[in-house]
Amino acid sequence: LSRLPLRGWLSADSLISLGTLVGGFLSARLCMDSADAMRVVSAHLPAGIHPLLFWVRVSLALLPALILFGVAGLCCCGGALCAGILTLRGLCDGAALGALVLAGRSPIPFLLRTALLLILRLALSLWCRATAGNISDPALQHPSGVRGLSPLMQRHLAGLLASAAAGAAVCGLYTALV
Numbered sequence: 200l201s202r203l204p205l206r207g208w209l210s211a212d213s214l215i216s217l218g219t220l221v222g223g224f225l226s227a228r229l230c231m232d233s234a235d236a237m238r239v240v241s242a243h244l245p246a247g248i249h250p251l252l253f254w255v256r257v258s259l260a261l262l263p264a265l266i267l268f269g270v271a272g273l274c275c276c277g278g279a280l281c282a283g284i285l286t287l288r289g290l291c292d293g294a295a296l297g298a299l300v301l302a303g304r305s306p307i308p309f310l311l312r313t314a315l316l317l318i319l320r321l322a323l324s325l326w327c328r329a330t331a332g333n334i335s336d337p338a339l340q341h342p343s344g345v346r347g348l349s350p351l352m353q354r355h356l357a358g359l360l361a362s363a364a365a366g367a368a369v370c371g372l373y374t375a376l377v
Contacts, residue, residue: 205325208278212324215282216289216317223293228301236301243295244304245377254367254374261316261366264288265359268323272355277331281324288320308376315369323362330355 227236245253267284271277292313299306333351340349348356 205329208325208328209321212281212285212321216285216321219286219289220293220296220313220317223290223295224297224300225293226290227294227297231298231301233301233303236298237303239295239298240302240304245374250374253377254371257373258367258370261363261370264320265323265363265366268320268327268362269355269359271324272327272330272359273334274331275334278328281327285320285324288316292316308373311376312369312373315372316366319362319365319369323358326358326362327355330358 231239248256264284264287267280271280271284274280296306296309296313299309330351340351341347
């Protein structure tokens with residue numbers, strides 16, 4: 200890990216995430232009226248739904264990005280894929296934040312969720328970039344004739360599972376606050 204440009208990646212990923220978060224917020228503020236924002240927010244909030252089902256619904260929304268991060272750690276163009284995931288999630292979270300503000304709802308629980316998930320996504324992006332950078336390292340692969348997942352892939356899957364558990368915990372906190 201010491202030979203990888205982690206600070207450069209972290210800076211670029213942070214700028215991408217924050218820039219697209221602001222862009223999504225501004226686009227929602229400019230393109231939505233308050234009636235549309237109220238419909239979007241009321242469809243999201245857990246009115247009449249059991250908190251456990253709301254937590255499952257919010258947690259499952261993290262799954263597509265997690266799968267794409269998993270793929271990003273397996274290919275040579277993982278950095279571009281990580282940047283694309285961060286861009287998409289930043290735009291979505293920014294637009295949701297803009298809708299909350301337009302609807303007149305308190306954005307504090309969503310801001311906390313967004314900040315914690317942003318930290319998690321940045322860490323996962325660095326993890327996947329480092330994994331993709333080490334994919335051809337023979338020290339992290341099985342010798343020929345040995346079957347099963349290589350130590351690198353075992354570590355990659357463990358990181359993905361840990362981030363999925365952390366994301367589910369953040370969604371649990373968000374569910375409790377909402």
